[in-house]
Every structure is written in structure tokens, then in C-alpha cells.
Amino acid sequence: MLNPSETMSRTAAAASGPKPVASRGIPGLHELSVVIPARNEAEGLARLLPELLAKLPGAEIIVSDDGSTDQTVAFARGLGVQVVHRPYGSGNGAAIKAGARSASREWIVFMDGDGQHRAEDIERLLARLGEGYEMVVGARSAGGQASRHRGLANAFYNRLATWMVGHPVKDLTSGFRVVRRKRFKEFLHLLPNGFSYPTTCTMAFFRAGYSVAYEPIDVQQRIKGTSSHVKIMRDGVRFLLIIFKIGTLYSxxxxxxxxxxxxxxxxxxxxxxxxxxxxxxxxxxxxxxxxxxxxxxxxxxxxxxxxxxxxxxxxxx
Structure with a gap:
């Protein structure tokens, strides 16, 4: 595994290798902003950022730092990536909102900074936009869940959300998605500062009548030493409360x-x-x-x- 310092020295060579995403009827690279919320994710970014720089030359890449105390900010800036820095942690949702406000392109790709999401999957999400969707979500398989208990909980949330909105919701809590910036910012004031921003975003889009698609993806194992910031019991209750909150707002x-x-x-x-x-x-x-x-x-x-x-x-x- 490459550490951040080794990765910085190899990024220039990697960037000239793979070809950019081929676009035909889908957004071009100059229309993309990639927002990555991060809190102490230097090791995860060491895997993700070089891949993004190589595969998406010309795209706007933003690391939205949520009060990291490790080398997250220094590493991202060392690669020439735009950084939105917050002096203290306010939550994953707060980092998402800060990054979205800084994004300047028509489409925003949201990815986690813990190394789970692969840059090569962005192309498949973008391809679905050519079918007329306003948001495409990377839907994880059952094997891609962090644990069996979390997988069962997410399956329950998906069924409950499907009943609420009247449309199939295949992965309510996935943090990997591409969305039209204008549409996303309509609901920015509704997004919580915690970890349930995908829940609110998904249900708001459905209730507003915007088209949403799901593209199956495989997630990678988290970088060793990078643990999930989600507490299953605490945030599981929050996810459920958010579903009912959006239910009362929209259905x-x-x-x-x-x-x-x-x-x-x-x-x-x-x-x-x-x-x-x-x-x-x-x-x-x-x-x-x-x-x-x-x-x-x-x-x-x-x-x-x-x-x-x-x-x-x-x-x-």
C-alpha cells in the first residue's frame, strides 16, 4: 500500500497514463465537480485521489475537510486538489454541504474518502445520466455492506423508504452518487449535518419528481487503519428518524x-x-x-x- 508521500511522487506519471472518461451524450469532464468529504482520511485519499487525477483530468476535485487532525489537508493540497477546510468537525453532512457550495460545475460526483469507492465506476454512473436522470446512485450489493447487521438495517431502510416515496429505493444510504448541482442545492437547507444526508437527498429528489437511477457497484475494503465514523445503533436510529422526518415533509x-x-x-x-x-x-x-x-x-x-x-x-x- 502506498503512503501519502509515496503517492505524491507517483501522481504525475499516473496522470498521463489512462485515458479520460469517454463521453457521448453524458457530461464532459469540464462539467464535473468531485466532492469528497474527509475527516482523518489521509490513507484513504492516498488511494482515491491519484486515481481521480488520472481518470478525470480537467474535472474539479474538492476535498471537503471536516476538521482533520492528520495529514489529510496537506496531502490533498500537495496534489494540487482544491480543499475546503473546516477548523473543527461538524459531521459528514456539513462537509458535503460545504463542498457542494464550493462546486462550480454543472454536475457533482460525491464519493467517500475512505478508499471504498473506485474512480473507474464514475464512468458508469455518468453513462446513466445520458438516459435523462437527474441523479444516479451507486447501489452496493449485500456483500458490500460494512457488516451483516448494517446490511440488514439498510435493507429495512430501503423497503421503508420505497413505501414512503412510492419508487424503488435500492440503496438509501450510499454516499457514491452523481447529481445535477442546481437540483441538489434546492434541498441543501434540508440536509442534516450528520451521516444521513444521502437519506434526505434521495427522498427529497423522489418527492420533487426528479428522476433517480441506481447503478450496481462493488465497493473496496476500507483502508487499514481507517474505521467507519458511523455508530450503528446511534446513527441507525438517526437514519430511521430522518426517514420519518422526510415522510412528514413530503408524504x-x-x-x-x-x-x-x-x-x-x-x-x-x-x-x-x-x-x-x-x-x-x-x-x-x-x-x-x-x-x-x-x-x-x-x-x-x-x-x-x-x-x-x-x-x-x-x-x-
Whole structure:
């Protein structure tokens, strides 16, 4: 494995070797910005950056540093890569937003800085843009998950998100994607500073009616000594909360209607029980029926607010 200092000395020779991405009906290299959020990822960048410089000459490459304390910033600058430096860590999502604000090209490629994603896969994602998509996501296989537990959790999130948005969501949490910068910046204010920015971005695109495609990819093993910054239990709960947050913002009735139906069915069941055993209609049944009506009306009002919000957004664009 090359260390950062060895990689810097070999980058110039590697850059003249492979040919750039051949584009036909897809964005050219001069239209690409590559944003890489990084926090103490010097070793991972030692694998990724030379590949990017060799395969994407002319593309804008941005390392969005999130308060690294290792050689991440020095290494990236040593290769001539643009660096957006933050003096302290605010989270992966904060680094993504800072990088997106600095990007100047029409299309943005987001990649992780831990060495998992391969520069050669960018070409396949770009090729799907030629089919008219606004965002293409690199969908990992089951074997590409960091652990069995995380794979099962992501499978659950994908199914839940699919039900929420009404479209197949094959990899809700993938950090490898290419997106039209103008579209992405529409939702910049919604993105959290933590690790669930892909969740918010994906569901927002679907609800806005923008076309999204998934391209299967294989991920590499993380660079030794580079561990995931995601805590499974803590961030798993955050991912789930973000799904429901976006559900209430973009498909409120899909969240509120089942809850209202649950209260109503419970009220009916309790009423039948008390009628058969006590021959009366109890206050608890009234409370359950009232809760069902209130929750449903909240969902209905939220749905109307959402429709108005998106109507105004579409008229502005």
C-alpha cells in the first residue's frame, strides 16, 4: 500500500497514463465537480485521489475537510486538489454541504474518502445520466455492506423508504452518487449535518419528481487503519428518524393515515369488547375515535401544506 508521500511522487506519471472518461451524450469532464468529504482520511485519499487525477483530468476535485487532525489537508493540497477546510468537525453532512457550495460545475460526483469507492465506476454512473436522470446512485450489493447487521438495517431502510416515496429505493444510504448541482442545492437547507444526508437527498429528489437511477457497484475494503465514523445503533436510529422526518415533509398521509387507522381499529375493537362485556360505550372508545380523526386531519393539512410548498418551488424554478 502506498503512503501519502509515496503517492505524491507517483501522481504525475499516473496522470498521463489512462485515458479520460469517454463521453457521448453524458457530461464532459469540464462539467464535473468531485466532492469528497474527509475527516482523518489521509490513507484513504492516498488511494482515491491519484486515481481521480488520472481518470478525470480537467474535472474539479474538492476535498471537503471536516476538521482533520492528520495529514489529510496537506496531502490533498500537495496534489494540487482544491480543499475546503473546516477548523473543527461538524459531521459528514456539513462537509458535503460545504463542498457542494464550493462546486462550480454543472454536475457533482460525491464519493467517500475512505478508499471504498473506485474512480473507474464514475464512468458508469455518468453513462446513466445520458438516459435523462437527474441523479444516479451507486447501489452496493449485500456483500458490500460494512457488516451483516448494517446490511440488514439498510435493507429495512430501503423497503421503508420505497413505501414512503412510492419508487424503488435500492440503496438509501450510499454516499457514491452523481447529481445535477442546481437540483441538489434546492434541498441543501434540508440536509442534516450528520451521516444521513444521502437519506434526505434521495427522498427529497423522489418527492420533487426528479428522476433517480441506481447503478450496481462493488465497493473496496476500507483502508487499514481507517474505521467507519458511523455508530450503528446511534446513527441507525438517526437514519430511521430522518426517514420519518422526510415522510412528514413530503408524504405526510403515508405516515399519518396508518397511525389514524390504528387508532380507529383499536377504538372499534375496544368498543366491541365493552359492548359485549359491559353493554355500554366507554369514554376510552370515544378517545380512540377522536385521536383517529385528529391524526388523520393533521396528515391531511400537512399534505396540503406540502403541495403548496412544492407548487411555489416549481414556479420559482
Amino acid at each position: 405526510p398521509l403515508k405516515l399519518f393515515a396508518p397511525i389514524a387507522a390504528g387508532f380507529f381499529c383499536t377504538g372499534v375493537g375496544y368498543y366491541l369488547y365493552t359492548f359485549l362485556t359491559q353493554h355500554r360505550f366507554t369514554n376510552m372508545s370515544v378517545l380512540l375515535f377522536s385521536a383517529a380523526v385528529i391524526v388523520f386531519l393533521i396528515g391531511l393539512i400537512s399534505e396540503q401544506i406540502t403541495a403548496l410548498m412544492y407548487g411555489n418551488q416549481n414556479s420559482d424554478s
